[in-house]
Amino acid sequence: MALLDRVATLVRANLNDLVDRAENPEKMLKQVILDIENQFVQVKTQAAIALADLHLLQKRKKENAEKHAEWMRKAELAVEKKDDELARAALERAMSFQQLTESFEEQIVDQEAQVELLKSALKKLEVKLAEARGKAELLIAQHRRSRALNRAADARQTPGGENRTFERMRSKIAGEEALGKAKSELLGDDIDGRFHTLEREQKIDALLQEIKARKRLSA
Secondary structure, eight states, rough: OHHHHHHHHHHHOOHHHHHHHHHHHHHHHHHHHHHHHHHHHHHHHHHHHHHHHHHHHHHHHHHHHHHHHHHHHHHHHHHHTOOOOHHHHHHHHHHHHHHHHHHHHHHHHHHHHHHHHHHHHHHHHHHHHHHHHHHHHHHHHHHHHHHHHHHHHHHHHHHHHOOOOHHHHHHHHHHHHHHHHHHHHHHHHHHHHHHHHHHHHHHHHHHHHHHHHHHHHHH
C-alpha cells in the first residue's frame, strides 16, 4: 500500500540528520510535522475504513454460518422424514453457505492483518510526531537562547562602542581647539604687524617733523 510506504519513509527519517542538513531547521521541522500530521489523518481514516470492513466481514461470516446451520437442521429434518431428495437439496444449500463462511474467514484474516498494520502505523506516526514536535520545541528554545546570547554580547560590546564614539568626539574637539588656537595665533601675528606698521609710520612722521623744524630754523 502506497500510504504505508509513505508512512514508513516518514518513520525512518532521521530528524537529527535532517536538522543538520537543513538551511532553515525550524522551517524544515514544521514541514515534517505537517507531513506527519497529514499522513496520520489519512492512516487514521484508512484504519477506520478497514475496521468497518472487518466488522462487516465478521457480520457476513456470522450470517452465513447461521444459514449453514439452518440448512443442516433442515437436512436432518428431511432425513427424519425419510425424504432423501429433500435432504440432499438442503445439504447442497448448507455446503454453499459453508463455502461462503470459509471464504469470509480468509478475508477476515487478511483484513485483520491490514487493520493491525494500520494501527501499528498510527502508533509509529504518533511517536514520530511527538519526536518531531519535541525537536521543534528544542530547536526554537535553542534559537531563543542564541538570540539572547547575541543580544547580551552586543550589550557588552556597547560600552566599547560608546568609548570609541567618545574618543572620536574628543579627537574632533581637540582638533577644533587646535585649529582655533592656530587661527588665534595667526590673528595675533597680524595685530603685531599692524602695530609695527603704525609705529614705523609714527617714527617717520616724527622724523619728518624734525626735518621740517630744522629747515624752518635754518631759513
